[in-house]
Amino acid sequence: MNEVIINSQDIREAEFxxxxxxxxxDQRQKVIKCLESKDIVACPGSGKTTTLLAKLxxxxxxxxxxxxxxxxxxxxxxxxxxxxxxxxGSKASLLLSYPNFVGTIQSFVDRYFAIPACxxxxxxxxxxxxxxxxxxxxxKKFRSKxxxxxxxxxxxxxxxxDEIKKSKSRKAIQTAKEEILKSLRMDYISLKIxxxxxxxxxxxxxxxxxxxxxxxxxxxxxxxEEGIISYNDAYGLALMLIDELGEExxxxxxxxxxxxxxxxxxDTDEIQMNILNKIFGNNKxxxxxxxxxxxxxxxxxxxxxxGWIPEERLSITNSKRFHxxxxxxxxxxxxxxxxxxxxxIGESQIPPIIITYTxxxxxxxxxxxxxxxxxxxxxxxxxxxxxxVGMVRGKDNKLGIKSYFPLFEKTDNSKNSNKDYSTLCQxxxxxxxxxxxxxxxxxxxxxxxxxxxxxxxxxxxxxxQGKFFTKSSLLRYLYEQDPMLLDLMNKLFVRLIIRIxxxxxxxxxxxxxxxxxxxxxxxxxxxxxxxxxxEGNLDLNASETSSCITNVYEYEGVKIEIDTVHGVxxxxxxxxxxxxxxxxxxxxxxxxxxxxxxSKKNPSEQVKKQLKIxxxxxxxxxxxxxxxxxxxxFEQNKDKxxxxxxxxxxxxxxxx
Numbered sequence: 196m197n198e199v200i201i202n203s204q205d206i207r208e209a210e211f212x213x214x215x216x217x218x219x220x221d222q223r224q225k226v227i228k229c230l231e232s233k234d235i236v237a238c239p240g241s242g243k244t245t246t247l248l249a250k251l252x253x254x255x256x257x258x259x260x261x262x263x264x265x266x267x268x269x270x271x272x273x274x275x276x277x278x279x280x281x282x283x284g285s286k287a288s289l290l291l292s293y294p295n296f297v298g299t300i301q302s303f304v305d306r307y308f309a310i311p312a313c314x315x316x317x318x319x320x321x322x323x324x325x326x327x328x329x330x331x332x333x334x335k336k337f338r339s340k341x342x343x344x345x346x347x348x349x350x351x352x353x354x355x356x357d358e359i360k361k362s363k364s365r366k367a368i369q370t371a372k373e374e375i376l377k378s379l380r381m382d383y384i385s386l387k388i389x390x391x392x393x394x395x396x397x398x399x400x401x402x403x404x405x406x407x408x409x410x411x412x413x414x415x416x417x418x419x420e421e422g423i424i425s426y427n428d429a430y431g432l433a434l435m436l437i438d439e440l441g442e443e444x445x446x447x448x449x450x451x452x453x454x455x456x457x458x459x460x461x462d463t464d465e466i467q468m469n470i471l472n473k474i475f476g477n478n479k480x481x482x483x484x485x486x487x488x489x490x491x492x493x494x495x496x497x498x499x500x501x502g503w504i505p506e507e508r509l510s511i512t513n514s515k516r517f518h519x520x521x522x523x524x525x526x527x528x529x530x531x532x533x534x535x536x537x538x539x540i541g542e543s544q545i546p547p548i549i550i551t552y553t554x555x556x557x558x559x560x561x562x563x564x565x566x567x568x569x570x571x572x573x574x575x576x577x578x579x580x581x582x583x584v585g586m587v588r589g590k591d592n593k594l595g596i597k598s599y600f601p602l603f604e605k606t607d608n609s610k611n612s613n614k615d616y617s618t619l620c621q622x623x624x625x626x627x628x629x630x631x632x633x634x635x636x637x638x639x640x641x642x643x644x645x646x647x648x649x650x651x652x653x654x655x656x657x658x659x660q661g662k663f664f665t666k667s668s669l670l671r672y673l674y675e676q677d678p679m680l681l682d683l684m685n686k687l688f689v690r691l692i693i694r695i696x697x698x699x700x701x702x703x704x705x706x707x708x709x710x711x712x713x714x715x716x717x718x719x720x721x722x723x724x725x726x727x728x729x730e731g732n733l734d735l736n737a738s739e740t741s742s743c744i745t746n747v748y749e750y751e752g753v754k755i756e757i758d759t760v761h762g763v764x765x766x767x768x769x770x771x772x773x774x775x776x777x778x779x780x781x782x783x784x785x786x787x788x789x790x791x792x793x794s795k796k797n798p799s800e801q802v803k804k805q806l807k808i809x810x811x812x813x814x815x816x817x818x819x820x821x822x823x824x825x826x827x828x829f830e831q832n833k834d835k836x837x838x839x840x841x842x843x844x845x846x847x848x849x850x851x
Contacts, residue, residue: 201228209249222511234505235485238537239814240516248282255289264453265294271462273636274696277689308433319422329425330377346406383431430466437473449479460486460503489529489810518543521820525813528789528806546842551826557599564772565750581755585774586808593777600757619729620702622646639692654725698766760812770819773812783824791835
């Protein structure tokens with residue numbers, strides 16, 4: 196079946212094309228050379244994507260394959276797709292052409308299953324919407340289709356808060372019901388209707404014979420008949436088509452693709468895994484799944500469940516991100532069945548540090564963290580990034596991120612892609628999602644264009660017709676007057692998105708681009724108003740890390756960004772503080788036996804989730820890792836923690 200062979204010379208050529216300073220080691224070479232169905236399990240900072248890129252470069256050079264088959268590359272976000280395109284350079288055009296496919300799982304499912312299914316069943320080509328947008332259509336359909344005495348309307352009323360009911364405000368009650376309606380979705384695996392409440396998903400309606408269930412289902416089908424579906428419904432339609440067409444249709448994919456590569460496999464949820472298994476689980480294609488099960492953290496909110504359990508595996512166990520001391524203690528909070536015995540890039544003089552607190556008083560924790568950063572002179576590092584992260588915001592006087600930083604606000608920047616901001620850097624903050632989102636690239640792109648348009652307005656630069664530019668008129672003008680610049684701009688945007696997603700600040704790059712853009716296109720320079728917008732209120736002598744993000748604690752010039760663990764997944768920091776928070780139990784105390792080097796073979800589901808959260812948080816920093824825990828918990832486990840290399844913060848700061 197497979198006549199393709201990758202040798203050491205192929206790998207050397209790929210290293211040259213990628214401009215690597217270091218050769219691939221034995222583990223990575225083994226992964227690159229492997230052309231069998233395997234799960235590739237890679238630790239944080241292992242350069243997994245670079246390893247996959249090298250393989251793609253080599254395979255592209257060996258095309259066409261036997262029977263003119265191609266390669267299918269699936270990821271979870273468009274950002275990842277853009278990174279692949281950017282790194283592959285001239286090779287990208289080959290991999291983007293038939294018979295190959297490079298795209299997100301969502302786009303693959305939409306193109307080959309959901310869209311054909313909707314056309315087949317309802318005779319209409321669908322438009323596929325995100326949850327928020329789809330919810331608006333759902334509410335509008337509900338208003339037009341059902342009266343106040345419908346079963347679903349009554350059930351929604353029963354579920355709203357008692358305080359809203361007591362208000363007897365018709366508007367407030369109606370709004371509350373519609374907000375619940377927008378939070379519902381069909382689980383196409385269990386066939387239960389579920390509701391998302393503050394990130395958690397609970398069963399809302401379970402009985403298909405229930406009248407409320409039937410009415411909700413009727414709303415969804417009515418929208419489908421109009422060609423309006425959600426991303427979730429797209430997967431449901433895909434499953435329907437797969438089951439209807441069966442083996443004959445699925446064989447078309449094994450006839451088209453010789454290799455299938457799935458990146459960030461740990462972010463694959465149950466329904467995605469179900470679909471992938473149906474399409475590629477017939478052993479007629481070579482499928483390799485790349486990822487790290489320990490980083491499958493999107494399921495802790497209940498919105499997703501990781502469906503990937505690595506079986507036949509190859510491992511990359513040495514990280515290029517952090518030193519051995521961080522690798523050693525982080526390895527203990529990995530899942531027992533997925534423990535790597537991670538290695539780092541050598542020894543460090545900076546130990547992992549525990550900051551303790553008493554009686555839930557964590558008001559000084561961030562100050563202690565800042566003092567440790569100063570003590571180890573980490574502000575002298577190139578482009579330092581300091582972050583403090585927690586599991587939950589906190590409520591009902593329970594320990595949360597706000598306990599450490601009361602001003603913390605978790606914003607969904609996806610809703611603000613067209614918002615007008617007062618400074619450039621506000622257009623350049625990360626798009627934070629609690630789950631992966633295929634629309635994120637479009638949100639970034641809109642922000643970038645809006646930043647350009649705002650600069651032109653402030654500089655009083657208008658079109659030849661004497662009007663301020665719009666998005667469409669600006670892009671049309673560039674296409675007609677300077678298509679090369681338009682192409683360069685789009686490529687720059689890809690690089691900037693990748694940098695932002697990795698936690699880097701790109702304000703300086705974008706500012707310089709805008710100045711050069713205005714000079715080249717309009718032969719002028721920004722006026723005072725435009726300069727004020729570009730520079731904003733930035734401290735130009737300060738570190739260029741996330742300057743405009745409001746969730747920033749500052750101590751003696753050290754700026755520490757506060758975020759959720761979900762918000763920093765995939766990032767690399769100079770120093771990271773993992774803040775203990777309360778989720779059913781205090782999450783550090785609840786996994787202390789793992790942190791101190793022990794473990795159970797069968798941890799509870801809650802412990803598994805808390806382990807994965809801790810693992811992601813603890814594997815972000817390059818130099819300094821800190822965690823917080825109650826003083827009493829530390830004293831009870833002090834000897835074992837010390838044996839593993841943990842140091843109490845007082846032992847460091849008392850000498851200052």
